[in-house]
Amino acid sequence: MTLVSLAWRNLGTNKLRTFATVVGIVLAVASFVALVGLARGVEATLRASLEVRGTDVIVTESGAVDPMSSVVSDRLAEAIAQEPGVAAASVELTRMTSLESGASVIVVSWPMDAFPWQTLEIHDGRLPVPTDERPALIGGSLAERLGLAVGDEIVLFQTAFPIVGTIESTSVLTRNLAFIPLADAQELTFREGQATSVNVWLDPSATKQGKETTIAALRRDFHGYAIETTEKFAADYTFARFADVLSLSISTVALISAIFAILNTMSMSVNEKRGEIAIMSAIGWTRRRIILLILLEGTILSLAAGLLGIVVGVAVAYSVALSPTIAGFIAPEIRPGLLIQAAAITLAIGLIGSLIPAARTAAMAPAEVLRGR
Numbered sequence: 309m310t311l312v313s314l315a316w317r318n319l320g321t322n323k324l325r326t327f328a329t330v331v332g333i334v335l336a337v338a339s340f341v342a343l344v345g346l347a348r349g350v351e352a353t354l355r356a357s358l359e360v361r362g363t364d365v366i367v368t369e370s371g372a373v374d375p376m377s378s379v380v381s382d383r384l385a386e387a388i389a390q391e392p393g394v395a396a397a398s399v400e401l402t403r404m405t406s407l408e409s410g411a412s413v414i415v416v417s418w419p420m421d422a423f424p425w426q427t428l429e430i431h432d433g434r435l436p437v438p439t440d441e442r443p444a445l446i447g448g449s450l451a452e453r454l455g456l457a458v459g460d461e462i463v464l465f466q467t468a469f470p471i472v473g474t475i476e477s478t479s480v481l482t483r484n485l486a487f488i489p490l491a492d493a494q495e496l497t498f499r500e501g502q503a504t505s506v507n508v509w510l511d512p513s514a515t516k517q518g519k520e521t522t523i524a525a526l527r528r529d530f531h532g533y534a535i536e537t538t539e540k541f542a543a544d545y546t547f548a549r550f551a552d553v554l555s556l557s558i559s560t561v562a563l564i565s566a567i568f569a570i571l572n573t574m575s576m577s578v579n580e581k582r583g584e585i586a587i588m589s590a591i592g593w594t595r596r597r598i599i600l601l602i603l604l605e606g607t608i609l610s611l612a613a614g615l616l617g618i619v620v621g622v623a624v625a626y627s628v629a630l631s632p633t634i635a636g637f638i639a640p641e642i643r644p645g646l647l648i649q650a651a652a653i654t655l656a657i658g659l660i661g662s663l664i665p666a667a668r669t670a671a672m673a674p675a676e677v678l679r680g681r
Contacts, residue, residue: 326609329573333613333657334620336559336566341621341642341650343555346628348641355542357481358507361427365508365523366541370534375505376402380533382419382490382503391529393522395511398422399503401493405465413450415464415486417493424507428487433458433473442492444469448476449483462486465496480639563653570606570661606662607655614654618647 358366367388372378385397401417418424420438428435428445436443444462451457451474461468464486477483494500508526510519527535625640 325573329569329609330613330616332569333566333610333654334617336562336657337614337617337650337654338621338624339562340559340653341618341646342625342628342640343559345621345625345640345642345646346638347555348646349625349629349638351542352641353479353481353639355538356479357485358538358542360477360479360482361424361507362509363424363507363538364510364519365526366536366538367506367508367526367530368504368534370532372534376404378504380503380506382494382501384503384530384533385506388506388508388526388530391522391526393511393514393518393525394508396423396509398424398507399490400424400505400507401490401497401499401503402505403465403493403497407454408463409454411453413464413484413486414481415488415493417488417490418507419490422490422507423509425487428475429477431474431476433471436472436489440470440472442467442469443472443489445473445475445487446471447483447485448474449480450486453484464488465493467492467496563657566610566657567661570610570657571664573606573609573661602665603659603662607658610654610658610661611651614651614657617654618650621650622647 366375367380367384368375369378369380380399382399382401385399388394389397398418399422402414403417404412404414406412420436425435431448433445436445444464446454446456446462451471454462456462456471458471458473460471462471463469469486469488469492475482475487490503494502510522514522523535523537622640622642625642629638629640
C-alpha cells in the first residue's frame, strides 16, 4: 500500500469529521474566489465601459467620492478641447434611477454632438437626432431583460423616453446602460449647467510620451480638477477599493478558519492513531515518513475540498452578478491567475494545518505515543 492510498484510507476512518472539515474548506475557498472575483470585476467593468467609448482621460471634481457625486460645469469640455494634444472632449452627466419594475439603471447623457455617441455600436435602430423628443438608446442586455425594443418606451426619471435604438458592446456595463441627451438629463435631474465628468479623447497619432505630456499639461492648466487616465481612474474608483478591502478581509478570516479546521481534524486523527503510529515507528518507519503520511492526509483533504470550493466560488460569483439587484453592473473577473492562487492557498492550508500535529507526533518516542503524552 502506497503512502497516498494509506492517507486516503485514513481520511475515511471518521467520515463525519472529514465531511465537516471539507465543508469548512469549501466555504472558505469559495468565499475567496467569489469575493475577490467580484471585487476585481468592479474595476474591470468600469474600465471596459470607458475604453469602448474611446475615453483616454477622465476629468472629475477634485475630491469627489465617486463619478456620480462629481459636479463640473457643462462648459468645461470646451476649454479642455482647446488644449494641444486633445482630439475631442465631451461632458457627461451620469445618474442612477429606478425603473417601473423597481430595478435600478445607470443613465449616461452627452450633448447631441459629442464624440462618445459615435463610439456606440448600434444593434437595432439609430442614434438620436436633434429633432427627436426625449430619445433614448439602451443596451442590448437591458432591452432583453426588460423585454423592450425600438419603438417602445422606457421610463427614466419618471418620464417616458421613446427608444430609438439598442446597442451592443464588449462591455457588460455598457450593454446595461441607458443613454439620453444631456439637455434632457439636466432638466429632469435639476442639474442645469452641470455635468459629472468630462471624457477626453487624446490625439490617437500621438506617442505615449506625447500623451503623457498632454495629460501633464491638463493637470497644470486645470489644477482644480481630478484628471486621470482611464486605467488609473478605474483602479482608484472608491467603491472598487471598498470591495477589495471587504473581500480580502472576509476571505482572510475564512481561510484562517480553514487552517484551524485542518489543524483540529489532523490533531484528532493523529491522537486516535497513536497506537498505529507507535507500531510504524517500532517496525522501522522513519520520522520523515510518518510526517509525510500525515502531511499527505491533510493535503489530500484540503486539495479535494479546495477544488470543489473553487467550482462553488465561480458559480456563486456569476450567480450574484446575475441577480436582479446588480445585474449588468458587475461582471466577475475570474481569470486563471485567481484560480491558481486559490489552489495554491488551498495547498498551503493543508500543509500548515497538518504540519504542527505531524511534527509533534513524529518527535515522540513510540512508548510516549502509546501513553498519549
